Amino acid sequence: MPEPVGVAGIAYLNARPLLAGLEAGIDAPFSYRFESAEPGTCAQRLASGAVGAALVPVASLPSLPGVQVHSGLGVACRGAVTSVLLISKVPPERVATLAIHRASRSAVTLARLLLTEKFGVRPHLVTVDPPLANMLANADATVIIGDPAMRVAGQTGLCELDLAAAWNDWTGLPFVFAVWALSPVAPTTTSDLLVASHAHARAHWEELLTRWAQAHGRTIAEVRTYLEQILHFELNDADRAGMAEFLRRAATADVLPTAVSES
Incomplete structure (x- = not known):
């Protein structure tokens, strides 16, 4: 029997809407295990082959050759983010x-x-x-x-x-902080699982807001404002343009990390 596919997600409030279904253990056509970690650790886990998919900082993408970026989901904002x-x-x-x-x-x-x-x-x-x-x-x-x-x-x-x-x-x-990245050997239906995980959050939104507020020490109103008005998770062409421009400017300025082991 094959080993479960590892999926790593960022352990912050700003990523919870993308991880809700994974944390709840929603069904998938393959066996998987979910783990949460700091952003840089997620990238390291993907680079090492320890997981087949990870929510990774956008700045880590140039040092993750061969990964497939799920360009439809991420953690993004169109102005002040506060976090x-x-x-x-x-x-x-x-x-x-x-x-x-x-x-x-x-x-x-x-x-x-x-x-x-x-x-x-x-x-x-x-x-x-x-x-x-x-x-x-x-x-x-x-x-x-x-x-x-x-x-x-x-x-x-x-x-x-x-x-x-x-x-x-x-x-x-806009600025995109993190996106899903998939290993070349991840199951072909991994993207479907990630979409379903976000859909699970939307379907159970009010219940999850209460749970997240308690878990992160915020009021429900604060969490609602943060996740509904400040951040967004479904990426559009403007988000993708912002992501590409960030990577271009960072490369030109020589400020990109050179390896996933860098802090």
């Missing part, structure tokens, strides 16, 4: 050191791109583990994403730059 922040002790144009950790490659890459191309600085990167205070004790600025970012947004007393809003102001395009 992907550059937090800095100095104005962006004065950032000399940037603390990074095993966070989303897309967020770190976007921060580096904006600092280089929009603010005219190319900070030295230092790898520092959270919490936020520790990271800022070792650098001028850091990138914080997901649930931790939502907990501190607007409360740090420091310079906070919403990276998705800055991207939209700069380019006029």
